[in-house]
Amino acid sequence: AQSVTQPDIHITVSEGASLELRCNYSYGATPYLFWYVQSPGQGLQLLLKYFSGDTLVQGIKGFEAEFKRSQSSFNLRKPSVHWSDAAEYFCAVGAPNTGTASKLTFGTGTRLQVTL
């Protein structure tokens, strides 16, 4: 079974600073990887996803993530954070081609606070 670890529960950055949110996964092969964002009082919105190919993926709102197989990581980055990025971020993993590929396992989330 797959699992996801987000080691940072809460991160605070200044507006305009760079951001990196960490995600480590456990899975026997290359999984499908996702980052979702949840603004206060809202459901989850997909930021980006990785299935295969180029290990650096671009998403919406200026976010990107890099898949590193050797480190079992899929960290989310943004070069310059905006106050509107304050939200909770979830990393998720799916298992391809197992018949349960549509099921995702989510990490516990990282809450991002942005100071002005």
Added chain:
Amino acid sequence: DVKVTQSSRYLVKRTGEKVFLECVQDMDHENMFWYRQDPGLGLRLIYFSYDVKMKEKGDIPEGYSVSREKKERFSLILESASTNQTSMYLCASLGFNSYEQYFGPGTRLTVT
């Protein structure tokens, strides 16, 4: 745009009551999911459905049941609500051969 709606944003129920949470999607998606979200625990899968009248247990099905009589609607049922079921409940849908789940806004349920 895919739209997933949930019947209530906030709900307060008493212990022992039967509770229905409704979810509707408008994209003809085959798969639908119910999660609960708790601080520090992330999202945990309660049940999912891959077709009408078909359902599978997720990671934490105890105390819950589901119903899917129509493709667009997936209901979560708490047969006898308990205080430990106070949580945020999120519904999601997913098309065939897709991996992007679309989420509803959530229902914050309080059981007193």
